[in-house]
Amino acid sequence: MSIPARYQHILDSVSYAVVTMDLNCRVTYLNERAKVFLKGRGRDHYRVGIEAEAILPLAAPQARKAMQTEEFQRGDGRIVDRGDELFFEITPLMADGVMAGAVVSLQRPERFEELATKLDSHRRLVKQLQTIFDASSDGIWVCDGDGTVISINRASEQINGIRAESVIGRNVDTIVHSGMVDRSVTLEVLRCKEQVSIMQHIKRTDKELLVTGTPAFDEKGAINLVVVNERDVTDLNRLKSNLENMTRAKEKAQDELTGFMMLELEQAGIVAESKAMRKLLTTAVKLAQLDASGILLLGESGTGKSLAAKFIHKNSPRRDKPFLSINCAALPESLFEAELFGHEKGAFTGAAERGKIGLIGLAGEGTLFLDEVGELPLAVQAKLLKCLDEKEYLPVGGRTYKKMQCSIIAATNRDLELMVQKRRFREDLFYRLNTFALSIPPLRERVEDIFELASHYIKVYNEKYGQSKRITTRTLDIFQAYAFPGNVRELVNIIKKGVALHDGEVLDDFFEDALHPPHKVSSTHELSLNQELDRTERMVLQRAMTACSTTRQMARLLGTSQPTIVRKLKKHGFSLQ
Numbered sequence: 001m002s003i004p005a006r007y008q009h010i011l012d013s014v015s016y017a018v019v020t021m022d023l024n025c026r027v028t029y030l031n032e033r034a035k036v037f038l039k040g041r042g043r044d045h046y047r048v049g050i051e052a053e054a055i056l057p058l059a060a061p062q063a064r065k066a067m068q069t070e071e072f073q074r075g076d077g078r079i080v081d082r083g084d085e086l087f088f089e090i091t092p093l094m095a096d097g098v099m100a101g102a103v104v105s106l107q108r109p110e111r112f113e114e115l116a117t118k119l120d121s122h123r124r125l126v127k128q129l130q131t132i133f134d135a136s137s138d139g140i141w142v143c144d145g146d147g148t149v150i151s152i153n154r155a156s157e158q159i160n161g162i163r164a165e166s167v168i169g170r171n172v173d174t175i176v177h178s179g180m181v182d183r184s185v186t187l188e189v190l191r192c193k194e195q196v197s198i199m200q201h202i203k204r205t206d207k208e209l210l211v212t213g214t215p216a217f218d219e220k221g222a223i224n225l226v227v228v229n230e231r232d233v234t235d236l237n238r239l240k241s242n243l244e245n246m247t248r249a250k251e252k253a254q255d256e257l258t259g260f261m262m263l264e265l266e267q268a269g270i271v272a273e274s275k276a277m278r279k280l281l282t283t284a285v286k287l288a289q290l291d292a293s294g295i296l297l298l299g300e301s302g303t304g305k306s307l308a309a310k311f312i313h314k315n316s317p318r319r320d321k322p323f324l325s326i327n328c329a330a331l332p333e334s335l336f337e338a339e340l341f342g343h344e345k346g347a348f349t350g351a352a353e354r355g356k357i358g359l360i361g362l363a364g365e366g367t368l369f370l371d372e373v374g375e376l377p378l379a380v381q382a383k384l385l386k387c388l389d390e391k392e393y394l395p396v397g398g399r400t401y402k403k404m405q406c407s408i409i410a411a412t413n414r415d416l417e418l419m420v421q422k423r424r425f426r427e428d429l430f431y432r433l434n435t436f437a438l439s440i441p442p443l444r445e446r447v448e449d450i451f452e453l454a455s456h457y458i459k460v461y462n463e464k465y466g467q468s469k470r471i472t473t474r475t476l477d478i479f480q481a482y483a484f485p486g487n488v489r490e491l492v493n494i495i496k497k498g499v500a501l502h503d504g505e506v507l508d509d510f511f512e513d514a515l516h517p518p519h520k521v522s523s524t525h526e527l528s529l530n531q532e533l534d535r536t537e538r539m540v541l542q543r544a545m546t547a548c549s550t551t552r553q554m555a556r557l558l559g560t561s562q563p564t565i566v567r568k569l570k571k572h573g574f575s576l577q
């Protein structure tokens, strides 16, 4: 059987060598590639009509045998084998449904290997992609550019509670209409031609999904794929709401804690309405419960440092032990050491016969509050530091060291850091005392506290003096406008005076006069400079007396010495109660 010439050029163009034979195994055709192959292998005696075995010693006998089989005669058979250098494939040659011979196609093994390798890596890639597709814990849908589902992965089957077969080949539009999902991100992506994310509720599984659809475009810019990623956020939402519940529970606990603390504060007679004070006292309680050492209370005179120190002691594990307080500004330098550390009998002239236990010893396992610690003499600072470091001290004139067991809380209204810079306070002691600094704001910066303190102390002094005095909002306005240089102490003292001395039941006028004294200057009777100075001095002293209870406090408030204050009070005939 010959091959029509019009097909020969096709067969000559293929990369395979093709040799055909008739039923007697005689060569009927060789394409150009076959001739090149045979020539290259020294078999250039090829020609149509010769025995196929002469040029194809391995393939031809197999073809001869194969043509005897029923399979080949039906046109179904196929033999693939390998010669020395070539792979060959034998298939039946059919003409009008009848076997007319066989076709042997030959190929170099490298070419097969090349194809096989390509096929292999292609298979591996497909397998990898399939594994990734199925292993993803997110659901994945792939749709074509018309919205027809091409595939969905296992996670998506589970999340949606469906079988892949029920959706593959269907359009998402019909899936939405069937009620399987409430909306489709694919339709949105096809409409907007960009990535879209939506929240989806799956009725069947009662799941909340965060669904993102991403379009893929062909070279012409048309969408040819939509890849949809479904993330199950049901658990995430549950976690979120658990977290919110926990936060709410924590806030409630915090409120209860604050409530508990408010009770503590009430019992300690402490008013703390402002956020700043509540925060400060919460920290104070924490430090107290930890029995922390190195608490330094900072704040202007009269802000409540001593009160805070007592509060810390009362909340510490030392609450049942003594709380002792020493005002470092009140003691002469010569007596300070003995007062603090105690002395042995006859340690110095004037020392008690039997000796004396110092405050550190008296405080035992309790708390010693060093008020006005900035006034501590430098010599005593060195000894106190040693005592704090080594937890033992030597009483004045003593030979044996004693154990220090008490905790120290210090307070000051001075700028200790500045004092350190000016070498008036030891740097090492400053750091020793200042591990936890608690700064109490001045009263003028906490208006809420002013109102609360005012009503608290009016109640206290009404009870104490058997009165029923009261104030109106006018007083609150007066208080709010006033700077309270003496802080809470000034407020307490003025209320005490008002309740005790004012005649009327309403105290507004009293406070107005006390805090805004009239500045009357008679025009007919001009005052001399000295008279005017005296008048102002009296006014300043009166106001300081309201704020302070000792001449030392007044001296500090007015920035002068205590003897000057004593002299001036005497000059004006004033006395501090």
Ligand SMILES: Nc1ncnc2c1ncn2[C@@H]1O[C@H](COP(=O)(O)OP(=O)(O)OP(=O)(O)O)[C@@H](O)[C@H]1O
Residues within 6 Å of the ligand: 269, 270, 271, 272, 299, 300, 301, 302, 303, 304, 305, 306, 307, 308, 371, 413, 453, 488, 489, 492, 553
């Ligand atoms: N938050 C408060 N609640 C109730 N009373 C307070 C409060 N703060 C201070 N006080 C009262 O104000 C007065 C002065 O307080 P405290 O002696 O503690 O101040 P301080 O800062 O230690 O003063 P100083 O620096 O002059 O020693 C006291 O009578 C105290 O009870």
